Amino acid sequence: MSKLQNKVAVITGGGSGIGRAISLLFAAEGATVHILDLNIEGGQSVVSEIANQGGQGFVHACNVSLQEEVLSIVNTIGKIDILVNNAGIAHVGNLENCKTEDFERVFNVNVKGAYNALYAVVPKMKENGGGAILNLASIAAWVGITDRFAYSMSKGAIFAMSLSVARDYMADGIRCNSISPARVHTPFVDGFIAKNYPGQEAEVFEKLSKSQPIGRMAQPEEIAKLALFLCSDDAGFITGNDYPIDGGFIKLNN
Template identity: 35%
Template sequence: MKKLTGKTALITGGAGGIGKATASAFLKEGANIVLVDLFAESLAAVCRELDAPDHILTIKADVSKEFEVENYVLKTVESFGKIDVFFNNAGIEGKVAPIVSQSVEDFDKVMNVNVRGVFLGLKHVLPIMTKQGYGSIINMSSVAGLMGVKGSSAYTASKHAVTGLTKVAALEAAKTRVRVNSIHPSPVNTRMMESLENGANSVKPEAVHKQYIKGIPLGKYGEPSDIAKLVLFLASDDSAFITGSQYRIDGGMGAL
């Protein structure tokens, strides 16, 4: 028996590396997938690559705008009748610079996507799951949601906020059998990490890559498929007694 047979999974940031890997893992386990992203062309490319048109719906949306969040939730329910799993994954990295060099505009942009977007997703998905009497929500945080990261004040602040939102949502939803957890990856081989490496040193981004790896006891970046496996566990009934938890998937960084 597949872990997600007949279930509907909603994934924001669906065109990114982790979103795509998670969608692939969910499809293999029998789920119907709704992929949400700001970039329609990227969504279409992911959909073609996954090659499961009868089981995938794509929706272009800005997760920081409430009416667009309401719309992607409504379209999911209209298409599949329910939301069993919500991977609240969309996020951006922001500018790499000391606090004193960060602009208010850049700070606000990161907070709007990474915090407001997660909050709005919770606000509009939780009522659906509450009515159902079940559901699993996985919020994307980061190791930066549990520790400080120099040069990434907005990103770090936003991911700490996601950790707090997860705990509150888990407590508020527990009586309805809706579970809410957060995951906290180390650097992962995705476009975001390439951007961060270039932002830290545009001349020698490979030097930044090597420096980051020095801080990971397993000596390498994670892969999107590694993250997808953890999300699948939290989405499935294998984690039925887990809520309000913060799951590190960081190659040992938390042990330092």
């Protein structure tokens, strides 16, 4: 039996990578999926995949850092049962290498973007008697990662916001959790390696893979399966928790 039958899910950044995998799996499990993504072409491609597998999906061109855009789109959707805050960007550099514009760019997408979606969706969930929220944090919210100052800041905020929302809206039937992936093999990773380590792609990919004690990166579909569980009724007794999905990175990297 489909785990998300008759549910409506909003997924930010659903046009690629982890967001794409979550969108496809949620649709396959019966949800009507609304993708909010700045990359409209990527979102349209995922919606086409959803249609080809017999599901229902929609894409909305959206800059999640702009509250007016998020509110406008959410208000057209109507009832929302699930929100996945997945949209995010990275930045490489320590404190001294993080310029104001770098810091603000990461903050605006990763932190303000999640806030804007929460601000728009939570009142609708209250009206409808509840819902499930999943925010994508990171192992960078748990441990110090070299040269990830701005990114770590943003994911630490996601971690804390998830706890706050879980606490404040428990009585409204709203559950809120977060997950903390380690490295996941997405097109972004391949592009990052190609851009920063030309001619060393295979060597760097192997090094990054081996930095997980389990010996490899995660696949987006593995992240999506955890997301599905936490957003389904199977996780009805779970709120206010963060779940590392990290190949042992946090506790076994010694």
